[in-house]
Amino acid sequence: MEKDFTRRTFIKGMAVGTMAGYLGAAGLSSTVFKNQLLPQEKLNQVDIGEIKALKIKVVSETSWYDNNVFLNDVKGAGGLLVNQYTIPWTCAGVAAGYQGSNLGGFSTYIEATLMDGKVMKIHFDTGWNPAWMEKRFREEGVAEKLAKKEIDFMVLSHEHIDHFFGLEATLKFYPDIPLYVPKGFYQEGFDFLKGKSFPAANAINNIPHRGKMTVLDSSKVNILYPGIALMTFDVPIILRVFGEQAFVFNVKDKGLVLVTGCCHQGIISYMEEVRKKVKGGEKIYAIEGGLHISPFEDWDPQYDDLIMAFNKYGVQKIGCNHCTGFITAEKMHKAGLPVIKGTARNMTKRDIYLGNGDELAIA
Amino acid sequence: MSHQVLDTLFLEERKFTHIIKQPVVRGVVNVLLAFAFFMALWWVFMDPRGWLRWYTPQYGYMYIRWLLIVAIWQVYIFNFWPFKIEWLEKTHPLQKGLIMIGINFAITGILVWVFYYWIFGKLAIPYFSWPELKKTGLSDFFSREYSSLAILMMAAIASWLSPIWPSAFENYPWHRLQQPAKGFTVLAVTFLFTTYAYFIFMHPHYRVLFYPWQEYTAAFPWWYESFRTLSGNFNVGWIMCATVSVWLTETILEHYPFRLVEKQPWRGLAGFAFILLLAWILFFTFTFMQDMVWGVSVEGAKRLMAPDWRYLHNGELAVILLTVALALYFYFDNWPRKFSTEVNLLVRVAIVIVGAWGLHWLYYKFSPGLLGTQAGYSHPQQFPMAPVILFINVMLYHGWFMDCWPGRRIRKES
Structure with missing residues (x-):
């Protein structure tokens, strides 16, 4: 020493x-x-009430048709952090696309029957390619309901291209539709709602939204009607988007049903939040929508963590699709998770999960 | 130190003339200059709103990690070879900087494109090569991202193991060799260890990255049962803490306490053990802090609540800590130096903890506007380590290649 x-x-x-x-x-x-x-976890559960029944129709879960084309658009623009309003998304020359366009979109139509028998009709997201979305809205009867103002309100899950840029296809039928958006929209998003277009990104909207718009934040569970609530998550998302919201329905004698757009917050994180904040959150009966696991058929060991942990939650029906990814669905089936198969029509490529035109009814 | 140091670097022998006399002004000017250079590099190469936009994120991040390793090789392993001391003393820092940084960039490019993409990835393991991975049917984008991740994981381990030999072992038992024989020997040895470590700590990540699992080519992630994730981010996290520990001991901790061990290789072994211990202390402390702030992570969750992200964030927090330590070391003369070793170290550690707290706040407050990143702590496609390590690279370029000019210049009698 x-x-x-x-x-x-x-x-x-x-x-x-x-x-x-x-x-x-x-x-x-x-x-x-x-x-x-560590401080003990405190549950702060809110009673959101109950509904009698729930019907969820997949209007369009095919957001784009060729992963490579989509990813090349992203790569060419500079990667997954680039502002989505500046990327020249490919709208022509794609063999697998809709009329040559790679753009599709995500939208779900929901009917929730309240305990008094009234049926709330909800338009959840408005897709990407207005031509494709209008076709799907017409095929599923959504266009007609929009035109007759039978739909009570629209919810935008988040600001992403494939859930939002097809806005014109909704506003064309119902420009003053009441609207809920999550906190986190950028100014471009609000401008787009007001009728501003972004030609560089092939995002065109010539019809300003004229209805009431409510911005929901993450401070509380937002109960819209008895048994129908939205939860917002302050979550940073690829392509310079921030914030996402998703539904919680409480179906009498069944339990909670979570309906998501993309679920960038993560489905297990979402279930954990519901467990802490919503009465009955210990029992999630069903999940429907995008789970954002392998949207580009990419993979990450973290996703296996998710699948291996999923079974612990005892969910009885999983009506996933869209950004869940086919690889994920295959792995979920293999893991014994109750993923509901679809019919593989209306441009949904496989029947491994709920596709365009498929329906999940809970009553 | 009263014991015999077996090998010293030119870095430690340099004497300086202070061009800017007032130490705080000198430090602040140098920090601002380094930051300006960093911002320019970020804009040109990385910023999602900038010119080349390589921060996709893994592709650009890979280059940043390798620029760091190559700089360590240039200075710590090759001791500036092939440049002579006289040339380093008499050449203007700007000229030296341009040449050395040029070499740094060139070697990094050659390593990535020739060694990984065209040789190692093509002839051995496809996931090290973007073009080879693409041939398997993966998308162009994810081929590049996955291969970049593998290459940068190798860099993460190299940044821990490469500097240990010159720093802790003083290049024992090759300390008497001349350059470049010494450099190539130490490089070969440390790279060998890096490769072994890669296959133990990172390769299992690739077993479960592809679908179906590549169970004949890699072991099941052995850390899964204990650490609740299959992701290699667990190893990235603690290895980054180890990298940071190497440089904390090298700078603000002045090799204390393992320098008290008199002989090599025991001093080196004690140093290695101390670095590992410090790394695990940092790793578990950061894990605990995150558990306190955000609650205990949940298996299978994403973002803030994901165990693998928490581990990765341990590494990110450690790198933020290191940034402050290096700024103190390079730009503020490793203040204080006037007290006993123990007091000096404690004061520095306190400064670094407070400074890291501040830098952490500044980063998350201003990075969306300054760097074009997304707001929020946990984002699956961005890594605070990328810009922070690029800033560290700039400080290393400035301190090692350019003598922290214009704050100071090298004196000829070094």
């Missing part, structure tokens, strides 16, 4: 060592003593 390594030096060294030990103990506490030291 050093010649000048005296008792005094040793004591000083001990002081430093003690500090390091303290930090080490803090580290240890994250494993061994975690449960003793």
